Amino acid sequence: MGVNKEVFGTLTAAMKPSGATLIAVSKTKPSEDIMELYALGQRDFGENYVQELVKKQAELPADIRWHFIGHLQTNKVKMIAPFVHMIHGVDSIRLLEAIDKEGKKINRKINCLLQVHVAREETKFGLDLAEARQAAAMYFLEKKYPFVALCGIMGMASFSEDKELLKKEFSDLKKIYDEIRSLYGSDASAFNTLSMGMSGDYPIALESGSNMVRVGSLLFGARG
Ligand SMILES: *Cc1c(COP(=O)(O)O)cnc(C)c1O
Numbered sequence: 406m407g408v409n410k411e412v413f414g415t416l417t418a419a420m421k422p423s424g425a426t427l428i429a430v431s432k433t434k435p436s437e438d439i440m441e442l443y444a445l446g447q448r449d450f451g452e453n454y455v456q457e458l459v460k461k462q463a464e465l466p467a468d469i470r471w472h473f474i475g476h477l478q479t480n481k482v483k484m485i486a487p488f489v490h491m492i493h494g495v496d497s498i499r500l501l502e503a504i505d506k507e508g509k510k511i512n513r514k515i516n517c518l519l520q521v522h523v524a525r526e527e528t529k530f531g532l533d534l535a536e537a538r539q540a541a542a543m544y545f546l547e548k549k550y551p552f553v554a555l556c557g558i559m560g561m562a563s564f565s566e567d568k569e570l571l572k573k574e575f576s577d578l579k580k581i582y583d584e585i586r587s588l589y590g591s592d593a594s595a596f597n598t599l600s601m602g603m604s605g606d607y608p609i610a611l612e613s614g615s616n617m618v619r620v621g622s623l624l625f626g627a628r629g
Pocket residue numbers: 430432453474475561603604605619620621622623
């Protein structure tokens with residue numbers, strides 16, 4: 406139990422050179438653990454489950470930036486729409502539409518990342534490259550989702566020790582991120598976030614151009 410403060414120091418130092426953002430992934434962990442990191446200055450936290458996030462948001466300080474990093478069902482968007490800082494797992498056009506619709510209802514533009522599938526595993530959610538290109542075109546060219554702020558790309562590499570494989574997958578994510586940025590030029594000024602890297606692979610992700618890492622178990626201990 407409790408937070409590993411030494412790891413927090415190491416992670417914070419690792420973010421420094423590139424200015425990358427550390428998201429502390431606190432899913433399944435108690436609010437006391439979050440407060441320990443909060444006391445050290447951490448403000449970005451990541452959660453995977455809607456009910457758990459809603460509960461924590463209600464009881465924790467209002468200046469925490471909550472990142473929803475899990476798979477989000479369209480019927481649950483409304484529960485987090487009023488306060489969520491960023492939704493990382495936009496893995497379908499349907500979900501993008503649902504977020505836009507909820508944003509419109511409350512007149513709030515919601516930060517989103519397109520989740521792109523590059524890992525070998527069949528089980529991981531995400532858009533393929535063609536779908537990501539299509540979503541970006543609908544957003545930037547057709548201006549379809551005015552209550553979404555499309556901020557970048559999120560992805561997960563394979564659960565693997567194979568460094569070359571991880572590098573390849575992170576570089577695939579960087580490529581689609583760069584492609585969309587260059588295609589939509591200055592219109593894409595808010596499109597500046599590449600969220601990749603977790604406890605097991607964040608150093609490789611940072612080397613590969615990540616500017617936002619999502620680290621859970623290294624900081625908070627293994628989840629039960
Ligand atoms: C749980 C989770 C993380 C954090 O994983 P760790 O291996 O514990 O660092 C990061 N990203 C996503 C999408 C997750 O679901």
